[in-house]
Amino acid sequence: MIEPMVSSESPLVIHDMTVAYGRKPVLWNIDYVAPARKLIAIVGPNGAGKSTLLKAALGMIPRQSGSAVFYGKPYAAIRPKVAYVPQRSSVDWDFPASALDVAVMGWYGRLGWFRPVNRAARTAALAALEQVGLGDVAQRQIGQLSGGQQQRVFLARALAQDADLYLMDEPFAAVDAATEQSIVSMLQLLRDRGKTTIVVHHDLQTVAEYFDELLLLNLRLVAAGAVSEVMTPQNLKATYGGQLSILDAVGQRMTFGPSGSK
């Protein structure tokens, strides 16, 4: 059988994954094989389930059905090789921690239980911060950093982990153009080193410029593949056009009962 060989190469294989919040499904039957060593964008309208796709693949929210396999293994067996970068707005930036404190958290998995942060962890974290251009503000409290710098601190935390697959939730949200550029070149550098990055993205305009692969998502997978092949008017219309009102209405009914239908 050739199939397992291929799947152990692919950083992420999602098979028939359906996810629901409460009783309302937000992702229907996703099938996706991520190509290795590529920069991949997940694009779709608000509420399309882009962030949910990442979280469900990582098992942070329960899947109703289906599976997600990383490098041919279940996530629990390969955690250190996968780095997750949540949305910047998901944490309290007044937290009493320095940029270095946050970056070091990427190394916690390696430290394990109860072991205090050691020099190796600090060195790795500092190197990661320098990589994203924050070496000189490593000791600064995270609340005193700009939005773009905060996003790069998150990036540094992922880099410190030294994973092979990076899953990023809206790293370009509310950052200035210069930061966006520096993050993009960072991601391209990662790709050149053989890493794979999957990014939840909101800007169709820049997809072709930044990414190799595109995954169009709106409650279901509309299309996936090389950007040039996927970015067709039909696919975009299928993603952004209001064709999914039926699916949405069914979801509503599953939540609130038949009376909630349109």
Add this chain to the structure above:
Amino acid sequence: MSWLSYNSLLVLAGTTLLGAACGLIGFFLTLRRQALLSDVISHAALPGVALAFIVGEWLVPNGQRSVLWLAGGALFASAIAVMICSTLQRLRPLRGDAAFGIPLGGFLAVGVVLFSVVQQMPSGNAAGLESYLFGRAAALSTNDVFLLGGLAAGVLVVCLVCQKELLLVAFDPEHALAQGWPVARLDALLTAMVACICVLALPMVGFLLVVALMVTPPAAARFWTHRTGLMMAVSSLLGMLAAGAGTIVSGMSEQVPTGPAIVLFATLLFIVSAICGASHGWIHRWWSDRRQRSERALDDLLRNTYEAHEAAQDRQAALLPAGHDVAPEIKNAGVEGAGIELPVVYPPHLRETGLQALKRMGTSRGFLRLDSRGKWRLTTLGVQRAKAVVLRHRLIELYLIEHAEFPPDQGDRTADLLEHALGPHTVDELKEILRVDFGRGVVRSPHPLETNAAEAMAPK
């Protein structure tokens, strides 16, 4: 009984230890944004204590109720309350605080009812329960203190051992979950430790005020530092100080219950921290604001002086017949500035009151000096600094005009506001973006200068 007796010193040691534990665990609790949890736990402890008393009375009438037995009852009731809370939180139409408020009120009501039942019981030991309302540390026996203190120390150790994990979950639970840390179990551990400390602190502080001892020290610690480890230490230290001082005061006067005395000191420490805190305290902010204002005033003085001399040089150059050059002293000031000192030219709107302080500050920085004729001059260092300030101003001004499409006159005024916030890094970036010619060390102003140039031209 003197408060210096062996027993009261022991009580003091026990309460300070518990105070430290409250401050430490409260630090993690507030970071996890679960401060209300300690409120629920302490309120639920009330019916727990009463129930344990009633059951004890039923099992062994008129027996001595050990602190541990009552604490066990409190812990049991708290555990039920916490479970109800987490169930309610998952219930769809309810949100956060309601899920906490409902069990809190319910348990308090049951507690008050049970307490009135206890008070009508014939047992003579019911009076001991009063201490659970507002705390009476002096009523604790030596054994009780060893027990409470020992358990508090145990929680303290667990807390310190797990601090890395607790902080991870408090900062970014999503990331922690993705990394495979058992977030729910770590949260449960934190809750369990909070419950233990709450219940242990009950006989000292009373159920109403335990929450204050958990929340106030970490809040006060925020004014002192923003480093994690230090804030943790400050928080436990403040908890310790409040508990110690409160115990001493209530030990000296039989009338004052321990709980209010301790919380009074905690509140006092909070106020002191808010005013004197080294990181965000009121005095610190006032001082750094003031400092920043004088920095700006000094920069303005330097820039004004430089621009006045620059304008004077230009005017002189325009008046001279072709082939002649301006006086080398003035020319060099504009071009190289090395080894050149310039007489100070005061900005037109400078207030007299701040001038002395400004001169003192400029002198201490080495930018200004008083010459032998009693005139103030910019030193060589001052001229260099003035150049940097002028350059900074003109770069941001040019940027505003060329890249942000400001009209030239507005660019100047907005640059006045922005220039002080520019760090060296931004200045470098501006140089790169604007690609200006640095032949003269500074760029020319994009608008005619309206400085009091005549003053700079005045004969010496």
